[in-house]
Amino acid sequence: xxxxxxxxxxxxxxxxxxxxxxxxxxxxxxxxxxLIKQTQEERSRSEHNLVNIQxxxxxxxxxxxxxxxxxxxxxxxxxxxxxxxxxxxxxxxKALDKIAEIKSLLExxxxxxxxxxxxxxxxxxxxxxxxxxxxxxxxxxxxTLPLWIGKPGDKPPPLCGAIPASGDYVAKPGDKxxxxxxxxDGDEQWILAEVVSYSHATNKYEVDDIDEEGKERHTLSRRxxxxxxxxxxNPETDPEALFQKEQLVLALYPQTTCFYRALIHxxxxxxxxxxxxxxxxTSYADGYSPPLNVAQRYVVxxxxxxKK
Numbered sequence: 435x436x437x438x439x440x441x442x443x444x445x446x447x448x449x450x451x452x453x454x455x456x457x458x459x460x461x462x463x464x465x466x467x468x469l470i471k472q473t474q475e476e477r478s479r480s481e482h483n484l485v486n487i488q489x490x491x492x493x494x495x496x497x498x499x500x501x502x503x504x505x506x507x508x509x510x511x512x513x514x515x516x517x518x519x520x521x522x523x524x525x526x527x528k529a530l531d532k533i534a535e536i537k538s539l540l541e542x543x544x545x546x547x548x549x550x551x552x553x554x555x556x557x558x559x560x561x562x563x564x565x566x567x568x569x570x571x572x573x574x575x576x577x578t579l580p581l582w583i584g585k586p587g588d589k590p591p592p593l594c595g596a597i598p599a600s601g602d603y604v605a606k607p608g609d610k611x612x613x614x615x616x617x618x619d620g621d622e623q624w625i626l627a628e629v630v631s632y633s634h635a636t637n638k639y640e641v642d643d644i645d646e647e648g649k650e651r652h653t654l655s656r657r658x659x660x661x662x663x664x665x666x667x668n669p670e671t672d673p674e675a676l677f678q679k680e681q682l683v684l685a686l687y688p689q690t691t692c693f694y695r696a697l698i699h700x701x702x703x704x705x706x707x708x709x710x711x712x713x714x715x716t717s718y719a720d721g722y723s724p725p726l727n728v729a730q731r732y733v734v735x736x737x738x739x740x741k742k
Contacts, residue, residue, distance in 0.1 A: 452543055452546050452547060455539050455540075455542055455543040455546070456543070458539055459536055459539050459540065459543075462532050462535055462536050462539070463536065465532055466529055466532040466533065466536070469525055469528055469529040469532065470529060472525050473522060473525050473526060473529065476518065476521055476522045476525060477522060479518070480515065480518035480519070480522070483511060483514050483515055483518060484515060486511055487508070487511045487512065487515060490504060490507055490508055490511065491508075527583075530580070530583065533580075534580060537578075537580075541608050542608070544608070545607055545608045568644075568645065568691070569689055572626075572644075572686075572691075572732075573729075575610070575731060576729035576730070576731035576732060577729075579663065579664075579665065579666050579729075579730065579731045580664075580665050580666065581665065581666045581668055581705050582594045582595070582665035582666065582667060582668060582672065582675070583668070584671075584672075590665070590667055590672045590674075590675040591665070593661060593662075593663050593664040593665065594663065594664070594665040594666075594667050594672070594675050595663055595665070595666065595667025595672070595675035595676050595677075595730060596663075596667065596675055596676050596677045596733075596735065597667075597675050598735055599661045603661065604632050604634075605629045605632065605639070605659065605661045606629065607629050607630060607631060608628060608629065609628070609629045609661060609662075610626060610627070610628055610629075610644070610662045611626075611627055611628075611629060611639075611641065611659050611660060611661050611662060612624050612625070612626065612627070612659070612660040612662065612684060612693050612734050613625055613626075613627035613639075613641050613652060613654055613658060613659055613660075614654070614658040614659075615627075615643075615650075615652050615654070615658075623692055623693075624660075624684055624692065624693035624694070625643055625644070625645070625691060625692055625693070626643075626644045626645070626686060626691040626692070626693070626732070627641040627642060627643055627644055627652070628641060628642045628644055629641055629659075630642055630651065637655065637656055638653050638654060638655055638656070639653070639654050639655075639656070639659050640652070640653055641654060641659070643691075644691050645691040660684070660734045660735070662731060662732065662734060663730055663731060663733075663734075666705060666730045666731075667702075667730065668705050669701065669702045669703055669704060669705065669707070670704070670705065673701075676701045676702060676730075677698045677701060677709065677733060677735075678698060678701060679698050679699070679700065679701065680697055680698060681697070681698045682695065682696075682697060682736045683695075683696055683697075683698060683709075683711065683733050683734065683735060683736050684696070684733070684734050684735070684736045685709070685711045685713070685728040685732060685733045685734075686728055686732035686733075687713060687726075688726055688727070688728065693732070693734070694713050694714065695713070695714045695736055696711040696712055696713045696714065696728075697711065697712045697714075697722065698710075698711055699711055699712050699725045700725070702730065708727040708728055708729050708730070709727070709728050709729075709730065709733050710725045710726070710727055711725065711726060711727075711728050711733070712724075712725060712726075713726065
């Protein structure tokens, strides 16, 4: 009886955290809804000015001349259009910040629920996740990875696309990483894992294998951990933040939870595009597989030298 009471007490802080997260998420969703309405109002308000710009150009073409009057008028119209666009952009940035905060809270909520579940006698142990469900979740995680949208002159931050984490970066609990572990047969492999904790005393991570079919906890040094990108890089504005053709990387092999060495065949051309990669594969004459698509989320730098 005393043991059960102890478990309930342990569970209480996490239960409170869940309630707090739910309350804050509800507030953020209300604020997000207001920002979306403001965006539409701003767009409708600026529409009249854009129509005037189009009509002015049409009159200039009809008269086949650019008079001082039209130049002055267009200058004023374009100045207004620029200010309108900046106002709409600021609202959209605020909306993106709200979405990022909501996603962060949802992740914190998931971790709190997971921890609380360890002390909950009323719930049976979580069943092994079906393979198809796990693959769908990984695909959704890649699709919903936010696109980095900086202000003019801003450079993409660490963990945007191919840009690595800073040297003193410590991944947070719940973050997904590529982790180098020893397999059952003694060979080492890179797996997709989730951070459980980090010890500053030992400089080691505890991570869980993301694959429920082989759920294991590993204690690993920092050099055996590679944080995954937290933003997609936009090829149209920040191509330097992407891996380039023939660059050696570690990429998650499709329909698996393991990373393997690969060469970039084609970088993404549009924000929604994946990388096309060539996996090292000795069963092919040239040593590489045919091109396969891998999302930005699951492509990281490979520090190992390229095989000759």
